[in-house]
Structures are given as structure tokens and as C-alpha cells.
């Protein structure tokens with residue numbers, strides 16, 4: 001099957017002249033449909049920048065990025081946001097939940113954007129609450145949940161729209177290692193059972209080992225790590 005993400009020779013800088021920061025200098029990577037890939041690299045190496053470019057959240061770059069066959073650098077804003085809504089689920093480090101909405105309504109936010117009623121979404125909502133272990137918490141507000149539970153709400157919100165791809169930026173960065181492991185198990189399950197392609201940014205080799213492979217960002221370029229995900233898994237105690 002074809003690559004759902006293809007990044008070719010991408011250059012990205014912020015600012016101009018003397019204050020210019022070159023972040024990506026010829027980054028290339030590809031991710032096949034159904035893969036679970038971890039993107040690693042030092043702080044400030046451009047991981048978030050690259051993820052946001054792939055997700056079409058920032059359209060200013062040189063090079064080519066194609067997502068689900070769409071050459072996103074050539075798309076108009078409206079088509080790009082429609083594609084994003086349809087194909088991509090985002091997960092961030094700080095969950096980005098709406099504090100005065102309960103779990104269900106947070107999860108349903110993107111589907112209501114697509115114009116679907118709660119009744120239409122009921123079966124899917126029940127399923128996703130079950131997968132994420134949130135059935136008992138469906139009426140709770142974010143402030144009544146632990147960090148791990150809040151991140152599960154964010155995952156449910158990303159998954160309910162049945163995206164092709166999940167882009168996650170340090171999804172366990174704010175969690176302790178037990179909650180982080182739960183989130184990674186959930187990612188594995190969603191990846192295997194729903195066939196959703198996952199590209200996650202992580203600092204943690206332990207989290208990266210849940211994926212199929214690691215891509216490292218060094219000096220604005222991407223490199224496959226020498227260590228395969230299997231080797232990393234062996235090198236890290238199971239807990």
C-alpha cells in the first residue's frame with residue numbers, strides 16, 4: 001500500500017535576515033498506511049514544526065509534503081482544512097479539552113463540526129468510550145479527570161472521526177510513566193484494531209518502542225535510527 005505521508009526535501013525557517021532560525025533543512029520521510037512511527041530528536045530540533053507542516057497547520061515551507069495522496073503545499077486553505085478534518089486526528093501534550101464541556105461533548109466536538117447530531121453519533125460514541133475506558137466518566141468535566149484520563153478523551157476525540165492518520169505531539173509528555181504506558185497501549189490498540197496510521201513525537205525511548213520504527217531529526221534532517229524499535233525494546237526494561 002502507498003505511503004500516507006510523504007515528506008520530500010522540506011526546508012522551513014522562522015523569521016528573516018539576522019533573526020532567521022533555520023529549522024528544517026532538507027527533511028524527508030515517508031510513512032506507510034497502517035504504520036506506527038515515532039519521531040525523536042533533541043528539544044528544539046523541529047519535531048513539532050515538522051508535525052504541524054504534515055498536518056497542514058502551517059503552510060509555509062519549501063519542498064513537498066503529501067498526505068493521503070494530496071500535495072498539501074498546492075492546496076487552497078479551504079480544501080486543506082476539509083482534508084485535515086476528514087483525514088487527520090491531532091493529539092497534543094496538553095490535551096486541549098474544552099473545560100466547560102463534559103467528556104462526551106468534548107469527544108463529539110469534531111463530529112459536530114462535520115454537522116452530525118449526537119443521536120447519529122451514539123453508537124460510535126459508546127464504542128470509543130469503551131475502547132478508551134471512559135464509559136463511567138462520560139458525564140465528567142475535564143477538571144474531574146486525571147491527566148491520563150484527559151489524554152484519553154483527547155484520543156477519543158481524535159479517533160471518533162475515523163481519521164486515516166493520527167499526529168501526536170508528545171502525547172505522554174505531561175504524564176507519569178504509568179499513565180504514559182496506558183496511553184501508548186491505547187495507541188497500539190487503535191493502530192492495530194482500527195488500522196489508523198500513527199506518527200508521534202516523543203522524547204521517551206520507552207514510548208517510542210511501542211511503535212514499529214523510529215525516525216530521528218538531527219540538524220534539520222531526518223535519519224532512520226540505527227536502533228530498530230525491537231532493539232530499543234530489548235534495551236529498556238519492561239518496567
Ligand SMILES: Nc1ncnc2c1ncn2[C@@H]1O[C@H](COP(=O)(O)OP(=O)(O)O)[C@@H](O)[C@H]1O
Nearest residue numbers: 014015021023042043044045046047048049050
Ligand atoms: N512560530 C515560531 N516562530 C519562531 N520560531 C519558532 C516558531 N516555532 C518554532 N520555532 C523555533 O523553531 C525551532 C524548532 O522548534 P520546534 O519545532 O518546536 O522543536 P521541537 O518540537 O523539536 O522541540 C526552535 O528553535 C523554535 O524556537
Ligand SMILES: [Mg+2]
Nearest residue numbers: 047048049169
Ligand atoms: Mg515540540
